[in-house]
Amino acid sequence: MEPEARSGSADFPPDEVLVARLRDGDEAAFVLLVDAWSGGMGRLARSFVATNESAAEVVQDTWLAVIRGIDSFEGRASLKTWTYRILVNTAKRRGAREGRTIPMSSLLPTDEDYGPTVDPARFLEAGHRWAGHWREFPAVWPSPEHAALSGEIHAQVAEAVAVLPHRQRIVITLRDVEGYSSDEVREILDISAANQRVLLHRARASVRARLESYFATVDTERVGGEAVP
């Protein structure tokens, strides 16, 4: 299941229209884009730089570069992907100035990104008749629709993402938070689908593990004692 592209709703104008309007200096078109994309851009920028303030400046600098560069936009990538490429380059330069150098090579998986993503102790040991099978099945989680939980779930997820290594955080932010496809992420970061998958896999497993620990502490009565499906 691919996350749905959330880049635009049905009434979001197509790229050709947006680009033409931007070139004409149409303020409404610019406002539309700034309001739709800046939040996600800030979130991604934050993975490259040290503070929220820096991230906000990266977003601002990116939009200025978009204004200056819109006449040379050729439409080979989508407008949003093009904008995000500018964002990533701006953020990397900024991160480097802050002594947080994130060279392209460090966006590639390292040894730590391989190996089991689920604690091997969760599975029966070698020699057992059912070696490699769950010692105990993962506990089913309470229904995510439960209103009392959703705020907490988001807080847990945000924290879990914030502590991931940069390369994992950047990829999971683009793929799962922003909903970009693996092709689009390749265009933005120049990371192959296979390398993205290594990072994404480990990142998702970490966030899932965080939610699992969280749900283990949630009392069933707190969620109304409902039988879980």
Added chain:
Amino acid sequence: MSDLDCNEFVELVTAYLDGALDEETERRFDDHLEMCDGCDTYLDQIRQTTQSLGSMTPEALPDASRQALLDAFRDWKR
């Protein structure tokens, strides 16, 4: 071809959701999924995890930055 073990299954979920498994491995994955409630739950939790990630709302741009950008856009237009 033998069935997958659960500890192999959990390492394939991302490739599976990306549609990146070869046909044979995907068949073994699906066969295992059908038989194993634990792995069914695990896959479902990975899906719930990606859904939670996708429903996080970003913070809006601060008003001052937004205004500065609109001013910059107006200036550029002239």
